[in-house]
Amino acid sequence: MRSFVRRTRLLSVTGAVVAVLASSAAPAAASDGSGLTLTVLSSRPQAVSAHDALIRLELPRGVPAAKVRVKRDGTDVTGSFVRAGAGLEGLVAGLRTGRNVLTATAPGARSARLVLDDHPVTGPVFSGPHEQPFICDTAAFTTVTGGKLGPPADSDCSVATRVDHVYRTTAGKFAPLPANETRPADLAWMTTSAGQRVPYIVRVETGTINRAVYELSMLADPAAEPPDPWRRSPGWNGRLIYTFGGGCTGGWYVQGRNTGSVMDDRMLRQGYAVASSSLNVFGNNCNDLLAAESASMVKERFVEAYGAPAFTIGWGCSGGSYQTHQIGDNYPGLLDGIVSGCSFPEVGFATVNAITDARLLNHYFREVAPGAFSQEQQQAISGFGRWESIANLAAGGGRIDPRIFCPGQLPAPLRYRPETNPTGARCDVYDHTVNVYGRDPRTGFARRPLDNTGIQYGLGSLRDKTITVDQFLDLNEGIGGFDADANHVPERTRADLAATRAAYRSGRLLNAGAGLASMPMIDYRAYTDDAPGGDIHMRFHSFATRERLLKANGTYANQVMLVEDNRYGGFSLSSPVLMEALTRMDQWLTAIAADHRPGPKAVRNKPQDLTDACWTRDATPRKIAEPQVAGSGTTTCNTLYPVWTSPRLVAGSPMAGDIVKCHLRPLDPTAYGTPLTQPQLDRLRRIFPQGVCDWSKPGIQQQPLAGTWQSF
16 A cells, blocks of 8 residues: 655756656654654645545554544544554545645644645646647447436536446346346356455446546445445455556547446456546547546545555556556556556657658658669668558658647647648647647747657668668658658758757656666567558567666566467457466565565566566467567567567667657768768768767757656
8 A cells, every 4th residue: 555745846847847746755744653644545645636635644552543633724624534454544525726734633642744735626736737629528428338428517528426337247248237236137246366256246437537537447246335445345356457548649639438448357357446537548648647647636536435456557558558658657656567568668759750750751752752662672771570561650650740630529620720720729749748848939839859860761771782872862862851740841850959858857758767667567569560551569669668677777677578479459358468467467566565675676576487478379379488589580589579670770779769869970981881982972971961860879968857756
């Protein structure tokens, strides 16, 4: 059980003041046994929302609970507390937006004082000002019983909280529980991982938090008293899984019509509680900062309603993996372990650099120099496992274009159009993250940390003689870059340095040295690099995350890679491998929770047989336990599942992919694997008058994470 006390410091990211809301192991009052101690169980003290908080009061030995008085800003709230172990716990309501002071007193004991910063249930808490416009989706949101939530009550898209019950039939289906009936004839029963035999009835709470629709589910018998933090459902095994949904394109300006799903049979039947929200689906909200805030507020609601879980597992694929990684690193304490599928380190750099480079290449090969390169040469320059992936990823590169991926719910008159509506809503990843990057004073658009100056596209292909020197020169002379609206232009793209600095300091570019440094991580990949039409979910991204762990922490021993083919469809618990990953993560976190020794716990408590592995691709897959290594054909696993690369990796970028804007160095005529004639060298100097990328140096403005729990 985690508890939090208050400590705040300030920093500057893009000229704005950003609070770093750090946790501390120190109690809020004396810890020598002579004083009372107040802690928050449901959130951090400075991140309280919805005007209430679950509070724990530790009592010194010999102090009777009946003599304790707790006050909220002078109002007695002692009646909110009940006995809980050696102390008292209570849901303190009536907090006002802003600063609140709790005090606890008892005769003969030092008093305790705790400051709580409360925020509206509609947010924001730490993500910065609300995005506008914002389209409500409650009328289109389908509940677990098949109905709709109905129209919103206000402009913040709020609806009344509701509780529904569904049950699992003996035919293996979920069905609404009939009114006034708790034991349908076809009700299934289940034994949870905690050994409890219970009716398979799921309690699902649905409401709105932070302008998102949230859902909380757990096995709970409606014939019994409703669960609360001190009367837990026998069907709950005490663990929480937080699900994160995928996507990105169209993920702005909307509430969303789905969550990351809280109705997975294989989770619920074991007794897990499951939580998610519509703003934790990247297809609704392609912004890890807002996703972190939503997860914080939804988990706070869960703890207040049902009690603190023994641990929380982050669970997500693709756009869900962005969230597991960045929430895990930037907001430690929300997640205790993560299972990430079809993973990327983050959207703004690992993904965006790959898809925008593919967009430039696709434009060059099709529009600028059609027929000048064979398909084999184009594929080699891209680094991808299939030629078709160039066009596939190029289409995804539209997420930097403010006009392409506007969600259908956003009315056309509200959308940005450079000629007719220049102040309209810009539908791209940068404007959706404007609270971090700030605005360019010249354009009013979000600052953009996107850069390809100095990148020598196709360098590796030139060195291995796949392309000629003249082809290499033609490509780099004609590939160009993007203007502010993502139109192709002859000039290379130049990053805004304030946004670049903010990307590193704020954790929008995954650092991996904060929360992830000590977090159990399982990277599961259902391999799709060789999908016939190409696919964005490429295996090299797993190694980018691993390399960042190594750079930040000197080790990646807390990360395990598991790879199999895609026969089960991406990230489905119908896969025995993924099901085993959940089991092993549970064992790993259970061991950590029971380990009270000082020092790092993640590595020493990892199950001994949980190691890197892949599975053969035949009808009866066989496990091959071996370290996963980038490359192709050098190990059994990377022969089965080659680790292809990307345009920037072919151009010489390091695997970590953490350089937003490279330092430049003078041209070296000997660096191309083939002699250059004087006219070729002169032309190369004209293409790169300031020099080419020096990948041996850190990026321009590359710097450490400024802190965790940053608030904008």
